[in-house]
Amino acid sequence: MAVSLSLMSQTPIAFTVGALVFPGFEVLDVYGPLEMWGMLREKGVSITMLAAKPGPVASSQGPRTIAEAALDEAAKHDVLLVPGGFGTRQAVRDGAFLESLARKAAEVRYVASVCTGSTLLARAGLLDGKRATSNKRAWDWVVTQGPNVLWVRKARWVEDGRFFTSSGVSAGMDMTLGLIQHVFGRDTSLEIARRAEYSWHEDKTTDPFAE
């Protein structure tokens, strides 16, 4: 469903983004996409930080972010953002975490992963039979995490129904603008990119890092 929305429009909307963090998450995987979503805050888009439980969560780079709500207890969201990072190597073995992730993913309109975040979706059984992508540097490991996923190596991001999965780290920003385009229209994504002084890689099939 495309919702007509211009940043210039006076019509506020209610649209919620839940961003998952876990120990060892990659900072740009989370905050690149949230920068783009944050440009729509004045239009009614709100962001909630989610984790296995509320409280501080240390990133792979060191800095800690505060999770406001537990994944299992959070209100419904329109989008669930799932980052990657070295922490995924532990998280893919955490059955309770993956079950919470699967339950949350079932209730949102869109699931958007960045980098190795797609391994969490794969291990939670969410991507079987679906096309998806991930980080190129971790590719050999990634594909072992989802033998029934239709992995697409050469893509800036991949869309399959309500699942949007991006390539490594920086590609999360391009994927997010693609998802914003899908929901709110291309003009909104172009305006956000201009405000963030970001050169959007708008063609999701172009991937200079796949070689």
Add this chain to the structure above:
Amino acid sequence: MAVSLSLMSQTPIAFTVGALVFPGFEVLDVYGPLEMWGMLREKGVSITMLAAKPGPVASSQGPRTIAEAALDEAAKHDVLLVPGGFGTRQAVRDGAFLESLARKAAEVRYVASVCTGSTLLARAGLLDGKRATSNKRAWDWVVTQGPNVLWVRKARWVEDGRFFTSSGVSAGMDMTLGLIQHVFGRDTSLEIARRAEYSWHEDKTTDPFAE
């Protein structure tokens, strides 16, 4: 001083990055640069989050980051990273904060600002007679904050001695790779960009957002 460093090198270094946060900081201004610096953690680069006082600090987009140390009490750092965001509108009027910033800036090797972060440096008296840049959308306000700064409108980022200032939001990543190049060499920046799957805008004079 250029330090020869390859990501492949076995020689660890000690190099510290202090990242300033304040209420209403812009998330990508902070976490874009820290993603790049974080790629050098295994080589001995460490990151500390700084604020007027330790504790949680809310970003302009909502999510809170935990500051580990007070600006006035932190250990010496090699780099001080100063983000922008709507919070700068308040911070430029906070004399005590600007004095702390000026003291901290005096002791670091490099001061790097992103977006409207350069207004804080300007108001702290650090950029008088120096070339600097900032966000294009806030330009008219920015220049009033530093009448003696040699503002450069068309630039992805500007280097003047130990001061590196970038254009809006996303440009902070390009500037950071420029600073890493300055300190550690171009090969290191290119390797970090590949690992982050980031298309580095390596020419600091090219600025598609200046028009």
